[in-house]
Amino acid sequence: MKISKLAIDIGHNVQFDGGAVGIRSENELNYEVGTKLIEKCRAEGLNVINCTPKSATSLYDSLNQRVKAANNNNADFFISIHHNLCTGGHGSEILCIPGGRAEEAAKIILTEIAKLGFTNRGVKARNDLFVLKNTNMSAILIECAFCDSPVDMNNYNPESMAEAIFKGICKAFELNVSEDNRSTEQANYYIVVRGDTLYSIAKRYGTTVEKIASLNNIANADIIYEGQKIKVK
Ligand SMILES: [Zn+2]
The missing domain is CATH 3.40.630.40 (Zn-dependent exopeptidases)
Incomplete structure (x- = not known):
């Protein structure tokens, strides 16, 4: 319906x-x-x-x-x-x-x-x-x-x-909810999947590795793990 x-x-x-x-x-x-x-x-x-x-x-x-x-x-x-x-x-x-x-x-x-x-x-x-x-x-x-x-x-x-x-x-009511613009909370975070790098995530969100690293207190930009919740904005 x-x-x-x-x-x-x-x-x-x-x-x-x-x-x-x-x-x-x-x-x-x-x-x-x-x-x-x-x-x-x-x-x-x-x-x-x-x-x-x-x-x-x-x-x-x-x-x-x-x-x-x-x-x-x-x-x-x-x-x-x-x-x-x-x-x-x-x-x-x-x-x-x-x-x-x-x-x-x-x-x-x-x-x-x-x-x-x-x-x-x-x-x-x-x-x-x-x-x-x-x-x-x-x-x-x-x-x-x-x-x-x-x-x-x-x-x-x-x-x-x-x-x-x-x-x-x-x-x-069979509404197709676009997962991207669910709550701001969700829109501002990204969950790391296999194969991601901070560089690929930064590129996807139109930001920089430095910005993401500082938002998340990441000391070594090479170390992220699968399932990690990363603040991107
Ligand atoms: Zn009442």
């Missing part, structure tokens, strides 16, 4: 629509993961509609604005970012109206999140949630982790959570 326009909704974060508060506040967690996710998708050229309203006059207004943003822009798929609260619970789950693209994508994305060490609580059927019910396109709501769980909050890192969701999106 392919998409060209993705609606991303950062849950809560406006007046009358406050999130849960546990060890951390859900608003903050949703915002961290959501903004990073939007950045990642846009960096790969995906057309992202940010459905998060700037203000709201009621809870209904907040939810309705999110749905309208997705519907009016004819998004192909809708993803809402949330964090759960339930004393004693931990792990990740994705809520959707069962069947079709939503459930299919939910399973793929949840598998990626679980790889970070969060318990996979499964894809759960919810027919009663406003944003899932009223969006015209397939829609999922990701409960990334429990904001009141010490286990989850110790394991929580917004960058890796956003990256896992992004990877899931790429797999679910």
